[in-house]
Amino acid sequence: MQQTPVLELKNIKKTIKGKEIIKHIDLTLYPSQIFGFLGPNGAGKTTTIRMIVGLIRPTEGSVTICGHSVAHDFVKAMSNVGCIIESPDMYKYLTGMENLLQYAAMNKTIGKQRVRDAVEMVGLQHRINDKISTYSLGMRQRLGIAQALLSRPKLLILDEPTNGLDPAGITEFRNLIRRLAYEESMTVFVSSHLLLEIQEICDTVSIIKQGTVIKTGAVQELLHEDKIEWQLNDPQKAIALLDEHWNIKAVQLKKNTVSARLGEPSLAEINELLIKEGLELTYCSSKQNTLEELFLGLTEGDQIV
Amino acid sequence: MFSLIENEVTKMIAKKRLMFVLIILVILISVFAYGQNRTLARTKAQLTQRMGITATVDWRKLAEQQLIDMKGRLDSPYMDAKSQSSLTVRMQQLQYDLNNNINPLDQSAAKFTATFMEQSIFLFLPLLVVILAADMVSGESSSGTIKLLLVRNVPRWKILLSKYLALIILEVVVVFCAFLLSALISGFFFGFGGWMAPVATGFKVLAGKLDASGVFNVQEWQFSLMVYSLAFFVAVVVGSISFMISVLVKSTAASIGIILATLIAGNFISFFLSDWTLTHYLFMVNLRLTDYLSGAVQPVDGMNMLFSVTVLFVWALVATFVSFLYFTKKDILV
Amino acid sequence: MLKKTIWYSVFTIAIAGIVVLAGGFYQALKVTTENSPFRPAKVAMTQTSGSPAKSELKNTNTLQLLILGDSIAKGTGDEKGKGFSADLPQAIKTDTSKDILVTDAGINGLESQGLLGQLQNGRLNKPVAGANFILLSIGGNDLRTILSLNPQAQEDEFKIKEDSYLSNLKQALRILRSSNPNAYIVFLGLYNPYEKTTTAEEVSLWQEWNYNTELLIESDHKAIYIPSDDLMKFNLGKYLAPDGLHPNSAGYLALSDRIRKSLESVIAGT
Numbered sequence: 001m002q003q004t005p006v007l008e009l010k011n012i013k014k015t016i017k018g019k020e021i022i023k024h025i026d027l028t029l030y031p032s033q034i035f036g037f038l039g040p041n042g043a044g045k046t047t048t049i050r051m052i053v054g055l056i057r058p059t060e061g062s063v064t065i066c067g068h069s070v071a072h073d074f075v076k077a078m079s080n081v082g083c084i085i086e087s088p089d090m091y092k093y094l095t096g097m098e099n100l101l102q103y104a105a106m107n108k109t110i111g112k113q114r115v116r117d118a119v120e121m122v123g124l125q126h127r128i129n130d131k132i133s134t135y136s137l138g139m140r141q142r143l144g145i146a147q148a149l150l151s152r153p154k155l156l157i158l159d160e161p162t163n164g165l166d167p168a169g170i171t172e173f174r175n176l177i178r179r180l181a182y183e184e185s186m187t188v189f190v191s192s193h194l195l196l197e198i199q200e201i202c203d204t205v206s207i208i209k210q211g212t213v214i215k216t217g218a219v220q221e222l223l224h225e226d227k228i229e230w231q232l233n234d235p236q237k238a239i240a241l242l243d244e245h246w247n248i249k250a251v252q253l254k255k256n257t258v259s260a261r262l263g264e265p266s267l268a269e270i271n272e273l274l275i276k277e278g279l280e281l282t283y284c285s286s287k288q289n290t291l292e293e294l295f296l297g298l299t300e301g302d303q304i305v
Numbered sequence: 306m307f308s309l310i311e312n313e314v315t316k317m318i319a320k321k322r323l324m325f326v327l328i329i330l331v332i333l334i335s336v337f338a339y340g341q342n343r344t345l346a347r348t349k350a351q352l353t354q355r356m357g358i359t360a361t362v363d364w365r366k367l368a369e370q371q372l373i374d375m376k377g378r379l380d381s382p383y384m385d386a387k388s389q390s391s392l393t394v395r396m397q398q399l400q401y402d403l404n405n406n407i408n409p410l411d412q413s414a415a416k417f418t419a420t421f422m423e424q425s426i427f428l429f430l431p432l433l434v435v436i437l438a439a440d441m442v443s444g445e446s447s448s449g450t451i452k453l454l455l456v457r458n459v460p461r462w463k464i465l466l467s468k469y470l471a472l473i474i475l476e477v478v479v480v481f482c483a484f485l486l487s488a489l490i491s492g493f494f495f496g497f498g499g500w501m502a503p504v505a506t507g508f509k510v511l512a513g514k515l516d517a518s519g520v521f522n523v524q525e526w527q528f529s530l531m532v533y534s535l536a537f538f539v540a541v542v543v544g545s546i547s548f549m550i551s552v553l554v555k556s557t558a559a560s561i562g563i564i565l566a567t568l569i570a571g572n573f574i575s576f577f578l579s580d581w582t583l584t585h586y587l588f589m590v591n592l593r594l595t596d597y598l599s600g601a602v603q604p605v606d607g608m609n610m611l612f613s614v615t616v617l618f619v620w621a622l623v624a625t626f627v628s629f630l631y632f633t634k635k636d637i638l639v
Numbered sequence: 640m641l642k643k644t645i646w647y648s649v650f651t652i653a654i655a656g657i658v659v660l661a662g663g664f665y666q667a668l669k670v671t672t673e674n675s676p677f678r679p680a681k682v683a684m685t686q687t688s689g690s691p692a693k694s695e696l697k698n699t700n701t702l703q704l705l706i707l708g709d710s711i712a713k714g715t716g717d718e719k720g721k722g723f724s725a726d727l728p729q730a731i732k733t734d735t736s737k738d739i740l741v742t743d744a745g746i747n748g749l750e751s752q753g754l755l756g757q758l759q760n761g762r763l764n765k766p767v768a769g770a771n772f773i774l775l776s777i778g779g780n781d782l783r784t785i786l787s788l789n790p791q792a793q794e795d796e797f798k799i800k801e802d803s804y805l806s807n808l809k810q811a812l813r814i815l816r817s818s819n820p821n822a823y824i825v826f827l828g829l830y831n832p833y834e835k836t837t838t839a840e841e842v843s844l845w846q847e848w849n850y851n852t853e854l855l856i857e858s859d860h861k862a863i864y865i866p867s868d869d870l871m872k873f874n875l876g877k878y879l880a881p882d883g884l885h886p887n888s889a890g891y892l893a894l895s896d897r898i899r900k901s902l903e904s905v906i907a908g909t
Binding site: 477611 | 666747
């Protein structure tokens with residue numbers, strides 16, 4: 001894509017109290033992209049997001065939003081961003097509307113009409129004039145999203161945005177995000193544990209583990225990596241063959257089962273070889289991967305550092 | 306910036322802190338006025354008992370007598386030149402009382418207003434300011450609202466400045482209300498007058514002693530204005546320091562605790578002022594600025610109005626500087 | 640919108656307030672630091688009849704009276720304002736045809752230490768040297784500080800105060816005598832104006848004070864101790880000023896007369 005990147009993270013590192021929380025991150029996002037950010041607890045997702053919006057300073061590296069450096073051109077960079085970081089904490093002693101008006105007052109480009117539009121977009125019209133101490137978790141979440149949308153940002157960063165929403169709410173949210181990305185060319189950056197959601201909403205995904213991105217790719221491609229299971233008489237031989245011929249790392253599951261992920265080579269080709277080598281193949285199945293399995297597979301066995 | 310300050314003041318009002326402070330003021334002023342009233346009645350009764358009824362009711366004779374005595378002293382060639390001013394000043398006051406038929410023992414709204422702030426300036430007023438200031442940043446840190454405040458297209462220093470200016474605005478309001486409430490509430494007890502009465506000022510501290518040689522009278526309203534201006538200055542200084550603590554410390558309760566502890570410690574440390582010069586530079590012991598004005602100060606060598614004001618000013622400046630430096634650089638991890 | 644109006648009014652009050660308070664602050668600073676621009680109108684210092692120039696003339700036709708001491712010496716309480724400095728010469732005049740020159744160096748609140756200081760600083764050398772009569776009233780302020788103490792502390796404090804007072808008085812007398820061996824010194828004893836509220840213990844302390852003073856004074860054969868308490872005891876209503884402490888006009892006259900009576904022969908003989 002030849003458009004200017006909306007978000008560029010170059011060589012981001014962060015050390016907190018001597019511990020390297022973020023080891024290395026490079027990331028580029030373009031307009032209309034819906035991007036998912038995944039990782040186990042403690043991998044550094046929220047830390048990365050905080051660095052993007054200037055809450056934390058990177059130890060090394062740069063963050064650029066729409067061509068403006070967050071470190072040196074904060075105001076211009078942030079004019080393009082709307083975000084929620086973890087929970088959207090707002091002033092409990094004010095009403096929803098008063099909270100939004102406070103944020104609107106900080107930015108001359110946000111008028112009263114825009115505030116009303118944002119409220120409508122998240123469906124809070126009927127409760128907007130109540131004190132937020134009376135809101136449910138879902139309502140607070142919606143208000144948070146409204147707050148993020150106020151400035152018509154080019155980059156929308158959402159940390160756990162569907163937290164507390166009921167299934168209907170989640171569907172509404174999904175539709176809203178899609179609309180924003182395609183109709184208003186917003187880039188949406190979503191960090192979530194709800195892998196199914198990410199799978200449904202995002203087109204690109206990065207998986208972060210222990211401060212580095214271990215996998216990035218279009219969701220479809222990643223999911224396209226089929227997971228195959230064979231039942232054979234000699235699992236070890238099969239594993240050796242798969243490794244030798246196609247460099248595929250297979251693992252032995254229970255008794256006679258071998259499992260591997262396949263990208264390129266066709267299943268037919270592999271099966272042919274296995275049989276040729278004298279293996280008795282009793283069962284073979286292919287499972288469409290879910291992001292969850294991909295995720296767990298890549299990150300399993302990790303301790304939270 | 307205007308809208309930012311408006312935001313901050315709105316938050317403070319919505320949090321009901323300002324109202325809380327004003328209520329405390331009303332209660333304390335009422336209690337103080339009532340107490341003074343009772344003491345006055347008791348003093349008058351005691352004098353009557355000891356010296357016969359003439360002492361209180363017939364104060365005019367006494368005042369006239371005192372005037373004559375003082376005039377005599379003034380005329381004496383052996384009169385100490387230094388005491389001349391204080392004598393003249395006292396005579397003017399007595400003359401005013403006689404002319405306006407005011408019993409010198411009596412309290413007035415004007416006198417009370419000035420006295421109340423003179424008594425409040427070193428502990429009570431700072432307490433009120435701390436209630437407002439201590440929460441300004443640490444409250445947002447502990448509740449997490451600071452995140453959404455900082456991820457906007459406004460640089461951090463501007464946000465902190467808007468908070469600081471909002472604090473100053475609130476400090477003016479508090480001082481103004483203290484004045485208004487004192488005058489109003491005490492007026493019910495003592496009558497609403499007394500604003501033109503002469504009050505002595507012009508005291509200086511020279512070489513560790515109180516020097517009354519340049520003393521002269523100003524009208525009570527001018528005196529009150531000066532007292533409340535000094536109070537405002539103290540409020541801004543204490544506010545700046547509380548503000549800094551609020552930036553550095555995440556909990557509002559800890560913030561308030563720290564400031565209160567230092568203020569109270571100041572009371573104890575004032576015992577060492579004459580022996581331990583280092584203590585002169587603490588802000589807590591320099592808060593009694595109105596004492597210099599009224600001559601009620603316990604003179605300590607080297608501590609005069611200019612010194613105290615300078616010490617306080619430097620503290621406020623450093624505190625503000627530290628606040629801004631820390632706030633703009635720190636990582637927000639809440 | 641209500642909130643907007645509240646905010647605007649708050650803001651306006653604040654701005655106005657800051658300006659006014661800044662002005663007051665500047666004023667307060669000025670008042671306590673530089674020399675005040677408001678100098679009190681210079682009160683004309685009129686000379687009393689005891690001007691130093693005149694006392695140079697040791698005219699045999701003039702008697703010189705020097706009054707030293709505290710507020711009673713000064714005449715505080717007298718409606719006419721003069722006290723002894725008018726009444727005593729008036730009284731003495733009945734016994735002599737000479738003119739009487741009065742120098743009144745009384746100072747309100749003076750204690751024995753202050754009197755000693757006055758004599759030591761030299762400003763009174765001329766009046767002292769030229770005086771025929773010296774009236775002394777001192778010690779009341781020294782003693783009064785004891786009265787405000789609680790009974791337990793009183794006795795000890797009294798001893799300390801009394802010793803220091805007597806020592807000061809002794810030294811003062813020595814200075815007077817070294818400068819003027821011939822003048823008649825009259826010491827006016829203390830009376831108790833708090834008749835109604837004095838305890839028995841306090842009365843005995845105060846009597847001891849007077850007694851020891853008398854002993855000291857009488858050791859000089861040209862000095863005399865004249866009590867005032869027997870005159871005042873039952874006559875407080877008649878002779879006491881409204882402040883309940885000093886003599887009034889009638890009181891000063893009565894005391895002056897008593898002094899005159901004691902000095903009758905001496906005055907006539909000069």
